[in-house]
Amino acid sequence: MKDAVPFKKKIEEAPQQPGVYIFRSSDGRYIYIGKAKNLKKRLKGHYQQLRYDPKEQRIFSESDILEWIITKSDYEAFVLENELIKQYKPRYNIRLKSGSGYPMLVITDEEYPTVLISRKYGEIKGEYFGPFLPARTARAMKDLIHKLFKLRTCDPMPKRDVACFDYHLGLCSAPCTGKISKKDYNFDVKGAKAFLSGNVKKFIYQLYDRIEEYKQKMLFEKAAVVRDQITAMENLVHKQEVLGLPFEEGDILFFGGGEILLIVVRGYRIVGKEFLQLKGEGLKDEFVSKVLTEYYSKGNYIPSRIFINQNVEEKENIIRWLSDKKGSKVVLKTEIPEEIRQFIDRNFHFVDLDRLRNLFRKVFGFELPERIEGFDISTLQGSFTVGSCVVWEDGRMNKREYRRFKVKTVKGIDDYASLREVLYRRFKRYTEMETFPLVLIDGGKGQLKQGLTVRDALNLENLRIFSIAKKEEILFTDDGREIKLFEFQELLKLFTQIRDEAHRFAVSYNRKLREKEGLKEVLDKIEGVGKKRKEILYRTYKTLDRISQASVEELKKLGIPENVAQNIKKYLSD
Known part of the structure; x- marks a missing residue:
């Protein structure tokens, strides 16, 4: 290991004030960035751990320069540290491989709001909902909002004399042509927000009032639209009651067996879950706080409540930082609600x-x-x-x-x-x-x-x-x-998990090849469908059912001539 004596002399010069310290190499690489209430005391701690901590040894070994920035307060040091880590990405600071920019839906703050997808909280002016895991559900939910509540699909909203095609498809109420009043449009916006937030019970009663109003006026098409909205919201209520969570929104970060499970709760229900992947080795005493700050530095939505199952070194600074970013009070609790704990126990096995x-x-x-x-x-x-x-x-x-x-x-x-x-x-x-x-x-x-x-x-x-x-x-x-594994339960769980997963993965691939071959045998019988077009159809649709549901226009967009597309439709319909 590189001689650490020069660092010892440098540490003696450090001030006993709050600030950020930086280890870097002579060629400009940032090795590690940290913060401290007392720079001298913290750096001495690093030096003392050299004897037994391999990560500390690597930090000192790879560094040539130690420098610091004095700040007015511990909180200012906390904020500066996070900004510098985000900018320079030091090797030995914890960073997340995943958890970056999960998609959210935004009901925009405009005269006639619409719904947009955003991967960075605050970049669009409006009310945020999400995040959505997996990411494809954000697009599906956006499409559902247009279908149920007819929020405009164009952005920005133009001035038109004739409604666009989306109006005739039932995806937009065409405020651009005055086909809906501002009052009615805002009612639909309110419904969309209730649906996305999960707070639908009170709004459902307003929908029942509206459906009666439309029936009395003989506006049966509009009444049918409201009926679809009621059905969707009642399904949502049913899901909420099954889970029965006692809080409206929150993120749960569960640390277990070297893994970090993120559970997202919105509208009193679990809407997503994912394991976060780490890169950078980090130091043990900073692990939990760095995971929290790294995740919410990536533009992810900050809920009003965050739950973790670990103590946090920088708890007060993190709460203040999160509240400043959100613009309202954030509660950080170091215990998991019992309902979530039971959900984790039922669905996940964490290895010690x-x-x-x-x-x-x-x-x-x-x-x-x-x-x-x-x-x-x-x-x-x-x-x-x-x-x-x-x-x-x-x-x-x-x-x-x-x-x-x-x-x-x-x-x-x-x-x-x-x-x-x-x-x-x-x-x-x-x-x-x-x-x-x-x-x-x-x-x-x-x-x-x-x-x-x-x-x-x-x-x-x-x-x-x-x-x-x-x-x-x-x-x-x-x-x-x-070795009889029933005598060693931890080993039994380990090896059977791997064995069963290998079996599942092999069987699924075998089935996929058989389905692909069966599909190609059918397509071989259709005039104009050769080897290349079979591959295009399989990659795009995977099954015969999906091909049969595709329109001629969709098939043409794949480069298939219209006469061949019509052959495909005719053969599969027959």
Whole structure:
């Protein structure tokens, strides 16, 4: 490690005042940025931890320059630190890979408001709703708002004499041509806000009054529109009552087993959930506060309540910072509401990594790898034979790393040969790696033997391979042991989770190939549909039902000639 004595001398010069300190390299890279109520005391703490904290050692080792900025207050230092981290992205500060710019819906603040999608809170003047997870639901909800409440689809609103096509499709009430009064339009805006916020019970009664009014005036088409609005809102109420949450809006960040689960509550119901992904190693004592500030620095909506299951070092500063950004009071609670806790217990399994590592070491005699890859084979009577590779990494399944394989060299039913092909193709990548994952194969001794054969052929001496038999849940190891996993519940959960996911992923790929082949066999019978057009249709629609529902105009937009599009429609309708 680089000599830290020069840093010790520099630290002695630090003031005992609040401020931000910066570690950076001589070539301009920012290594770490922190804040302190007392700069000298905090920097001395860093230096003392050098003896036993590897992350502190790397910070000092990679840094050439230590400097600081004195601020008037601790809160000013807190704000400046967050701005500098956002700007310079230091290597050893915690940052989020995900959680950036989730889409929200905005009812605009205009004479005739509309609904827009925004990924940054505050960039559009109006009332915000969301975020929506997954992101595609924001577009679907926007379309639903236009369909139910007819808010204008044009932006900005033009002056027209004739209503546009969206009016005739029932997606817009055409305020641009005066087809709706300002009073009635604002009533629809109020309905859209109630629907998006979940506060629909009181508004439903107003809708019932309106439907009676339209019936009396013989305006049955308008009454039908209101009936659709009532149905949608009553469905929303039903969902709320099933969940029964005691607060209208809030974000829940649940820290468990090295994972961070985000749950979004809006309108008294859970509207989204997602695991946040981290990058940057960070320091243990700053972890929770940095996750909070990083997430809400990304332009995400700040609700009136935030719940976490951890204590927070900078709680008062964070509350003040969030309240300033929101423009109103934000409550930060360090306990999870019981209703949410029950939801998490029912739907998620968090791994205690420290406990799992200790048990793994005790049972197998080596350290739990950071990465485990699970393999399985799926076939249908020797056809569409495929293999799957799923990845468990640092406590959870990492779906971005999953891989799937079409078996190319095996004809007919031969699971062992198919497994050898898949493993060989995957293990060849291991030859370029310094450290190997642990391999888990779905199956018994026979499947394990195939893995060992491929390992030996590629001279991967240090690669460890296990297999797991169904029902009995016996784990077979490459050193000849048979471990009954029912005696070790944490290991049972780990290995069966990976095995079941490998099986699911292989079966789903096999089914997808069969559906694709079946679709292409049907399309082969349609005049004008060749290989290229079959691929276009499959990539776009996936199923025959979706192709049959597409209009001729939609098919033409894909580059399919009108006469061929008509052939497709006629054949599928027949």
